[in-house]
Amino acid sequence: MTGREKIWNLLGLACRARKTICGAGAAEKFLKKHRVPLLFIASDGGDNAVKYRRLAERRSMTVIDIFTKEELGEAVGKAQNVVILLDDPGFAKAIDDVSKMM
Numbered sequence: 001m002t003g004r005e006k007i008w009n010l011l012g013l014a015c016r017a018r019k020t021i022c023g024a025g026a027a028e029k030f031l032k033k034h035r036v037p038l039l040f041i042a043s044d045g046g047d048n049a050v051k052y053r054r055l056a057e058r059r060s061m062t063v064i065d066i067f068t069k070e071e072l073g074e075a076v077g078k079a080q081n082v083v084i085l086l087d088d089p090g091f092a093k094a095i096d097d098v099s100k101m102m
Contacts, residue, residue, distance in 0.1 A: 003098050003099065003101055003102035004066060004102070006098045007064065007066070007095050007098050007099060008067070008071070008075050010091060010094055010095050010098070011040065011072075011075045011076065011084070011086070011095070012075045012076065012077075013091070014086055014088060014091040015075065015076040015077065017088070017091075019086060019087050019088035019091055020076060020084050020085065020086055020087065021036075021084070021085040021087060022076050022078060022081050022083075022084050022085075023081060023082075023083065024048050024052075024082055024083050027052070027083045027084075027085050030085060030087075031055065031059075031085070034087070035059060035061075036061060036085045036086060036087050036092075037061065037062065037086065037087075037088075037089050037092035037093075037096075038061065038062045038063075038064065038085075038086040038091075038092035038095060038096065039052060039056050039061045039062065039063050039064070039083070039084075039085055039086070040063075040064050040065070040067065040072055040081075040083070040084040040085075040086065041053060041056075041063055041064070041065045041082065041083055042065070042067060042068055042069040042071075042072050042080075042081065042082045042083075043065050043066065043067065043068055044068050044069055045069065045082040045083070046082075048082045048083065049065070049082060049083075052082075052083050053065075062092070062096055062099075064095065064099060069081060069082055072084055
């Protein structure tokens with residue numbers, strides 16, 4: 001299993017454990033009040049992706065951008081997602097460890 005597949009599987013597991021916030025609107029609302037350790041941005045996200053990338057830099061969040069909108073959506077059981085926040089430090093650490101090994 002490749003590192004990319006491990007990250008994709010961990011993201012799906014985090015979603016089933018209800019540790020993710022999916023979608024641009026929900027993410028924006030959540031980020032106004034909370035900090036998150038990890039942010040997934042679609043590699044083909046366009047203007048929304050740029051906006052969230054800048055926000056992540058300002059708040060020193062880890063960004064993973066190796067998946068497309070369709071792949072992110074499939075991982076969490078939705079059609080398409082440009083932005084997914086991961087709200088659990090344990091899942092974030094596991095995904096960050098795998099991404100550093102890639």
